[in-house]
Every structure is written in structure tokens, then in C-alpha cells.
Amino acid sequence: MKKVININFQGRIIPIEESAYDTLQQYIDSLRLYFAHEEGRDEIINDIEGRIAELFAELLQKGNTCITDEAVEGVISSMGRPQDFDAEGINSGEQTASDNTAIPNAEHTSGNRLFRDENNKIIGGVCSGVANYLNIDPLIIRILAAVFIGVTFIPYLILWIAVPSSASKTIGATRKKLYRDPDDKIIAGVCSGLAKYFGINVWIPRVLFILPFISFAFRHWHWGLFDFPSFINISFSPGALVIYIILWIVLPEATTAAEKLELRGEKVDVESIKNTIKSDLEGFKDRAQKMKSDIKSRAEEIGKNVSDKGQEIGKDVGNIARKSGKGLGDVIVLLFKIFAYFIIGVVVFAIVVTLFALGIAFTGLMPIKDYILESGWQNLFAWGTLLFFIWVPVIGIVTYVIRKIANIKGNKNIIRYSFIALWIIGWVCFMGLIVSLRNDFKYRNNPIEQSVNIAQPKNGYLEIVRGSETKFYNNRHWFNLDPFNGVDADSVFVKNVNIRIIQATNDSFYATVVKLANGSSKINANINADAIPFQINQNGSTLQFNNGIAINPNNKFRNQHLIVTIAVPVGKKIKITAKNRYFDGADNVYIGFDDNWNWQWNDDAAYSWNYNTTYLMTKDGLKALDNDDATENDQPNQSQPQPSLKQQQKTNDSLNNSNKKDSGHYHYTPETPQKSKVTATSNDSSDMLQPNVTDLLRTRFAI
Template identity: 50%
Template sequence: MKQVININFQGQVVPIEVTAFDILKQYTDSLNRYFANEEGKEEIINDIENRIGELFQERLKTGVTCITDDDVNAIIKSMGRPEEFEPGDNSAGEQSYNSNAGAQNFAGFNPTGAKRLYRNENSKIIGGVCSGIANYLNIDVVIVRIIFIVLFGALFIPYLVLWIAVPSSASVVIGSPRKRLFRDTDDKVIGGVCSGLSNYFGINVWIPRVLFLLPILSFASRWGHWGDFPDFFRMSFSPTALIIYIILWLVIPEATTTSEKLEMKGEKVDMNSIKASVVEEMKGMQQRAEKFGQDAKAFASDKTKAVGAEMAPLARRSRGLGDIIVLLFKIFAYFIIGCVAIGIIVALFGFGIASVGLFPIKDFVLTDGWQNVFAWGTLIFFIAVPIIGIITWIIRRLAKVRTNSKFLRISFAAMWILGLICFINLIVTVGRDFRSNSTINEEVLPLTNASVNKLEVTTLSPNTKYYRNQWFRIEPFSAVEDDTAMVGNVRVHIIKSPTDSFRVTVLRLANGRNRRSADTLAASIPFNAYQADSLLVIDRGIPINKTDKFRNQRVIVTVYVPVGKQIRVNQNTGWGNHIQIDGPGNDDWSLETAGVEHGWEKDTDYIMKEDGLYTLDGIPADDWKNDEDRVRSGRRGLEIRDGKNRVRINENGIQ
């Protein structure tokens, strides 16, 4: 039995046979002699020893108790001996070729000669599964890849399982070439993730950068899932791209050593490649240092002259507090300008998304003629042109392309000014069509039985879906046909009746260029409502056509409930809010809220009392105004309320 010792090799404890350590010592001594006169020999030898240490750790991870003579000889064969790289000796190329060929053979066979499946690291696109199966079955790899592509849905999970379970061909031959995924911080913009992916898949670095950038720019289009923002775009990878990038940044290791940088590019890691990489890196550092020195010298010279020119008269005038205040004011002004610029850019993208969403229903809002012309001009010149300019600038920055075209800047500026003119005219012309309110003219709805004890408000077509939102977007017009769009601008108000009978009124409202046009449009709103026994059946939405256009048409159904009688509004009647374009002078908030009961919820039975609307449990409809905790006892048991949370205890238990 051979003697085993523990050595500290490149910061790692390595159990190794004494004879194997002697072989390793002879090899490192030969490296010191070979690179004795080489510039940067310490870096080269240190990187080679780092690589040997990595191979030691890979070998120990397989379960062996120590490093043997065969292990050291296999590593030395992988790395190459100094005499194999003497000038004029082409054995290096032969050695590299033979090593690659050996690794290729081991993709299908293990050292005992029995056939076994391995992932082929030398001919892989993603994980080497397809090329490994092709080697195992002795067929063309293209056939296997086509099968996986055609049956992607069924074979995706098996591919991942094989990628994890099947060993790599690099695990058979120590030091065989393989490609690993690292972050390339030498060519990074943020974290080096995209440049690392480009090295791994063998593509240009701008491709993953654009694939990550575009979803991030479209992040605002999915904001509707997190808050009130237009969400008519549906891009499934929108905010996920940023999350994926951050995860990859945290998970993928950085290529720090020379061997890791070579593995990142799929190159063979041997003595010659490490030497070439170190020499190339040193040359690059030297060039960068020289360039930095020149830039620093020029910058210092220019700034010295500029500061001298500014400070000389300043020193002559004063050195008081006033100059410091001026400097702080400049910094604050630049900060404000930067914030405003960022705000304009964000608003521009948001406005662009909203405008694109509105265009499918523009014929229901805009009149023919100049409004359409101004709308197209706004979309193209005011929105699209700056967005294209910003995206182009970002891509050029990522691709490190520098251009200084005065003609291009002037052209973009001229088109944007033209778009600004179109935008202002569009706002003015459309605003004129909404500036006047219609006359208040309530219509009393005849009831067939106004003395019923309970009235339930429901809709004619409970399965029809009309959307609403406080943002003016395409969703409220989701039920759109060729010449008609449905808008859910129907509100139900509940007021205490002065009599002992139910009473229902219908108020039609609209805006227009003048009072007459607003009255005409309001009178033409088609809205159906009638009583059927204890049901008050109403339309859920208002149809808008391309002739009359959308001018804030809305209907308010007011139900006067007698004291002691019940009322219920079903959820299928829609929501309380509606689509409305407000402008100066057309605010009817006070009209729609005067004397109206607030706080009631749909699909809940209420009873009218002298002091307002109550649930059947005795809770006021406007109980939301009271923030303190409440404990109530009634016919349904003991009820404990904390804000919107409620616990009820009765004979049935805790609810």
C-alpha cells in the first residue's frame, strides 16, 4: 500500500500518494524552467496550477480517497508537457487533436469497453444530450435533434432529466474539453450574463442583450396586473425578463481564472492555451492602461485649464459662501432636469402604449377629418419617432456603435415638433366635443308593482361581459362589433323613499360640443329597464355606434327604497365606476352623489331604515366610515369585526 499525504495545493487540501506528489513536483519544476524567461511567468504558472487544482477537486468529487499516479499522469497529459510545446514542434496540435478524439470516443464507451450513454460535450448545442444519443445509437445527430424539435412538448421534460442524470463525456477523460456557462465580466454591461450566454451558445452578444432588453422596455405594458395602468398588451415574458436576469446574475458564477474563461468559450484548457490567454490578457491590460493614461492626461489637462479659467476670476472676485450656493444650485438644477427627463421618457412610453390601445376603437371616439389626421400624426411623429430614437440609442450603446449625425438629430427633432403640433390640435379638437353637459332630465320608470316588500336589481343578459376602469382604454369596449361597442356606463343609486312605495328613475347623460348636441345625444341613448314581479331588470351596458361617437354617454338608475323594505343589487349589473373623459366645466360629481346611500355591496340584502341603509344583520351600509373594532350581537349570533375582517359565532360554530 502506497503512503498518502495531505498537501495544500492552491488553497485546497488534497490527499495524494507520495509517488504522485513526486511526479507533480517534477512537472511544476519543469514549468518553472520552461517559463523562466517568459513575461508574466508567475501568472501563467499560477493559472496552470489553478487548473490542476480544479482537476484534483473534480477527481475527488467522484468518490476516490486520494490522487494517484494515474490521476496525475492523466492531468499532465491533458495539460501538456513543456517539451511538447517547443518552438517548431507541432506535436501540440497533434496532442490536442488526439485528446479531443479520445474524448469523442468516450462519449459512447467507458474505460472497460462496455457501451454507455454520455452527453457529448464536444458537439453540443445546449446540454449535449442529442449528440450523446446519436453517438450511442451510431446515427446522425441531425436526426435526433429534429425528433426533439418536432416532439418538443413531449420530450422537453425527458431532455431535462437526461441532461441532469446522464454523465458528461468530460467526466470520462480527465481534462477533456468542455463548455461551461459563466458570466463574462470582461465584456459586461451590467453583470456579464448576456455575454456569458453568447459565449455558451456561440452567438453574437447583442442577441441575448436585445432579448433581455425588449421585455424590460415592455414592462409598463403589463403594469395593469400590479396597479392601475393600461394592460391591453399581453406579452408573457414582460416583467419576468428582469427577474430571470437577476436570478442568472446570482446563480451563474463569474469566470475569474484563465481556465474558467477558456471553458466558457469551449476551448481546451492546456498549458499552451493558458499561456496564450495570459499573454493576450496582459497585452490587453497594457493597451487599456496606456489608453487610460492618455485619456486621464488629456482629461486632467482640459479640466485643469477649465478650472483655472473659472477659478482665476473667481479667486479675484471672492471666495465667499455665494459661490458655494451657486454650485449647489447648479447641482440641484441638473438633478431636477434629469428627473424631468426620465419622467418625460416614462410618460412617453406609457402614452404610446395607451395610444396604441385606443386605436382599435378610435372610430367610436374620433370624428372623420382632422381628428383622424391629428391622431395618426400624434401616433407616428409624437410617440413612435422618439420611442424609435430612444431604442436606437440604447441599442447603439449596447453595441458600442458611435455616430454623430447632425442630419439625423435635426430630422428626429423636426418630426417630433410636428407630432407635438398634431397632439395639441388633437386635444383641442376632441376637447371641444366634450365641453358641454346635457340637461338634467330624469325619466320616471313605471312599475307594475311598486308596493313589493323586496326589489332585486338584475341585468337583462347576465352572461354578457362589459369591462370598466377609470383609465380610458380598450377593455371597456371589449364587446366590439363592426359598428357597435358596448360601454358599462350604468350606475345604480339607492335613496330613501319619502313614500311607502318603491320608485325608480332613469337619468341619461352625455357631453357634446354644445348643450343642444349633448341633449340630442343623451336622448338617443338606448337603455331598457322594467319590473318583473320583484325583479328590476336593467341593461348592463350602453351601445355606442360610429355615428354618434362616444361622448361620455352614461345612465344613472336611482331606486327610492321605502323604510322597512329590502333592496338587493346583483353583481351581474356590473361595476359602479364607468368610463368618462372629464374636462373643465363638465364635472357632475355632486349631481351623482347628492343624497345617495354609500358603502353598500352587491349580492347583499339590505333594508332601509329611518337613518339609512342597513344589512339584515343590522350593520349600517356606511359602516366603512368607522375604523374602530366592533362587537355585535344579533339573531345570527355574536359578530366580531375588525375593518373588513369578520368572525361570527352562533349555534353552527365559528364562521
């Protein structure tokens, strides 16, 4: 048996055989003698020792109980001896041979582990590595990855970065690892690191990250409501920004000579470390001390992790030995842990997906902000909410998961506190935006009912056509993202035009319109209501008016509504025509009993209405006569009967009683609109009404 001692080598606690330690000490002394007259000799020796310590740590992490004589000899053969570099010709041959030097008895693994297959790779060796892990043909994995490229692309990149290559199974073998390059960086060294890793010019990844921002500046449709971002091909600037930030956080910086060699895929030995450091010292001598301290701190952290892991394994082995009689209990506990981790993983995944969807939705809605938000603080709060309140948690959770997969532990406190601080800023912006918008919707106008002069149709039949010259009626992008559907030129259209059908008090058709709006004051609310554009055109027995209210950046959206009341005499007919099959307005038609306004805006007062159907007004209410387009009408609940006179009266009575309390719906009670034939604004600024949440949310935008 050989004596084993613990040494502190480059900040790591290394268990090593005493004879192996003597061999290591002789090797280090020979290196000090060889580099005695070299510039930067201390940095060279320190990096070589750091590399040896990393190789020792890899051996211990693979299950070796200590560093043996054979392991030390293998590491020395991999690094190269000083005498190997005395003769250049001999150096070339022996260095090549050392690339494939295996360490006897050094590779001790426990269980099957996933590696990227460097010997059978097409791109990164991920598919062949997964196939080897599952013991199946790599062709199967490659076909599945190609067929489901939309799903497998990002997981492939993550595995490419996080999973070690098969070269790591041989200690000291040449390997390639992705780092950020500090020597040729502009911002964080991500692009230059990618360029060196893939062996391409650095301008290529920089153009790939910058191009989306250039296209964003010159192609306005990147901000279209229906051309949502494609994060796979990075055709949308926030997608490129998110990927860059994640790589910035996840990828470590190549600070040591060994890491710079791994970034380029070059062999890490004594000669290459010496050449790298000498090259760095020519232009960056002042960084030598920083490199030394970083190496030591990293070594200490890895050493502590190895030591803690060893102690943990020892405790687990002891516990298993002591509790061998409790195997069933251990299995139950293990299954419970697996189930708990599965639930936690599902919850975290759901949170990430939800936040990611919110981020995409809010990003796509940013063009609408000019029609709702005032410039200044509201605009600043909106951007702060988008970036810090929504996107920061997404990036933070994704970063945490990737760091866990890649087992990256450096700077975790800095990253954690940075994300927390940014999210706190996001909360401040979010609350500021909500409070500011609440003030803009705080008051309601005094509703005034205006009479609309219409000519009496000769045949006792009135047809209402909703739809007009605006482009949004023919918009093909029917992606319904409530409350917004899109933008037409320089306006956004609000589908808050409601038709109210009642029984006339005489034998003539007549119509009225009421304009409603909110504002930061009663006067401002009245001004917003008066500014609502609305016009009814009549051609014989046909009435036509627009389906939406146009909102422009100068006239902000403040919950503008129009209520058009059509009074139908008993014995006469009415029909509402929807020429556009995709017209969505069934919930904008209300069937009333009389001129009682207490029920308005209460959803219980709305009954089913069939478009393209002729109705006859009777003493008991409307009666459907036909359904011209019954086979083509897409409106819901077409077969429901219209309410009778008694049913409507009963409903109105119950609504009158319920309106004495706050129903939570958007309604104007108890005041009744004043009658007027011209637009009028009341100057009464008293009676501040507390807005309901629905005042801000019950909006319908149509394109």
C-alpha cells in the first residue's frame, strides 16, 4: 500500500500518493529551471500549474480516490517535459504523440454519461452523442432532429454548449470549448468568441447580431402586429438581443492561457501555454497579475467544490452502508424526490413560457403605445415595464437553467443580485405606468343623447349596414390579440360602436347617438367624447355607419364609445347586414324594451342577434321573419329566440334593482343622457366617479 497525502495545489485540496507528489514536485522544479530566463516566467509556471490542477480535478471528479503515480506520469506526458522542447524536430514528433497519450487507470467513470461524439460528428457531435448514450443508430436521432428542426434547434445549441465532448474522457486531450474572447471584444466578447470557436471571421457573427437592428430601423413591418418575432432565425431585434445577453451571462471569459487555447481548439501543453502568455505579455503586461488572481480564485472554488463533493459522497456511502436494511424506504424517498422535481420543473417551465409569451405580446403591442400613452414618463414607464418587468425574469430563469446544466458557478451572487435589482426597477415602472394610466381614465363625461335625422322609408323596412371605406374591414391578418387587432395607416380603430334596438313610442323610425369617454378630469372627458367622429349616411331604406372609432396619436384612446339607438315602430321591419363574413359584432347589438338607460352596458341585457335576418317589431318585441344567409352566418347562438315583451320588462326591472349596487360593469348610472339635436358639452366638473377596472379593459379594437 502507498501512503496518500492531501496537498493544497493551486487552491485545490488534492489527495495524492506521496511518491506521485515527489514526481510532481520534480516536474515543477524542472519547469522553473527551464523557464528561468523567460519573460513572464511566473505567469507561465502559474498557468501550467493551474492546468495540471484542472486535470487532477477532472480525474477526481470521474471517481478516482486519489492521484496515483500513473496519473501524474500521464499528465506530465500530456503537458510535455522541458527536454522535449530542446530539439525542434524531436519536439514536433513527440508533441503529436502526446496528443493521444492516454493516462493508465486514469479514466474511472461511474455509470453511463452523455458526451458529444467528436469522432462521428457532422456539426457538433450532439446527435451522435445522444445516440451513443441511448445505444441506437445516430441516423435515427439525426432524422428526428431534422424533421422537428423548429423544436430541436435551440435544445441542440444548448447541448452543444453544455455537454462535454468525448475528448474530455482522455485527460489532456485536445478539446474545444466556447468562451467569451476578451482580447478582441467590443461589448462582451461574445461575437469574437464565437468566431474563434467556429474558425470564422469575427465580422460574420457581428453582422448576424447587428443585422436585425438595421432591418428594424429601415423596415417598419418588423413592428407589425401580425408579423410577430421569429426567435429561431433572429429576424426580430429583441430576439437577437435576448440571445446575446444570455450568451454574455452564461459563457465564461477566456482569461487563462489554457482557456484561450481551448477556445481555438489547440492542444494545451507547456509550449503552447508559454507561447500564448508571451503573446499576451507583448500587449497586455498589466493583465498578468489579474490573470494570476483569477486563476487562483477559480482554482480555490473548484477545489472547494471537489472537496465538498468528496465529503458528500463519503457521507452518502456511509449512510447507505448503515442503512442497507432500509432499501425500500430509500426507493420511496427517491421516487418522491423525482416526482417533486418533476412538478417543480413543470411549474418553472410554465412560468418561463408564460413570461416569454407576455414578452412577445407586449413587444408586438409597442406600436399601439403612441395611441394610448402620453410622451414623457408614461413612455419611459412602458419601456421599463417591457424590458425589466417582463423580459428580465425570462432571461434570468433561462440563464439559471443553462448555468445549472453547464455546472457554471462563478459570479452567481453578482448575477443574482443584478437580476433582482433590475426586476425591482421593473416593478417600479409597472406600478408607475398603472397609476399614471388610472389617472388618465379617472373621470367620465356627461353623456348627452343626440338626435339623428333620418328619412322615413316608404316600405316600412329599414336596413342597417355596418362597414365602410376604412382599410381594416378588409385586413387579412385576423389574429385576434385582445384588445388590439392592428393599425391602419396612422390610426388605430376601436370597435366600440354599439347598436341598441328599442320599440318606438310612435309610428316613425328614429335614431339617437350617445358619445362616451374617460379623461383625467370631467372637462377633459367631455372634450374626448366630443372629439369622437361619427356620421350616418342614408340611401333610401339603408343606413350606413362605420364599425369603428378612429384614434390617432394626437387624440389618445380614453375608452371612447358610441351607442346608436334605433327605435322601430310596431308593425315595421329592421335588418342588420354584415357583408364581411369575418365581421365580429354580435355582442355589439342590444335589444331593449324602452328608453330606460339603467341597463346599458350590463351584459345580461344583451340578447342573441342574427345578422342578415329580417325582424318584425310586434307589441311583444322583435320577431325573426327569415334568415337569408343561415348557412353562411358564423355568428353564435343563432337559434335562440328573441325575448318577449314580458321577459324584457322583467329583465329591465331586475336590472334596475341591481344597478342600485355596484355591479362592476361599465355603466352610467343613475344619470340619464340629455336629449339634444346638436353636439353639446356640459361644463359641470363636479362628481368625480371612481373608475372600475373594466373602464380600462372593456375595449374592443378591430382592424
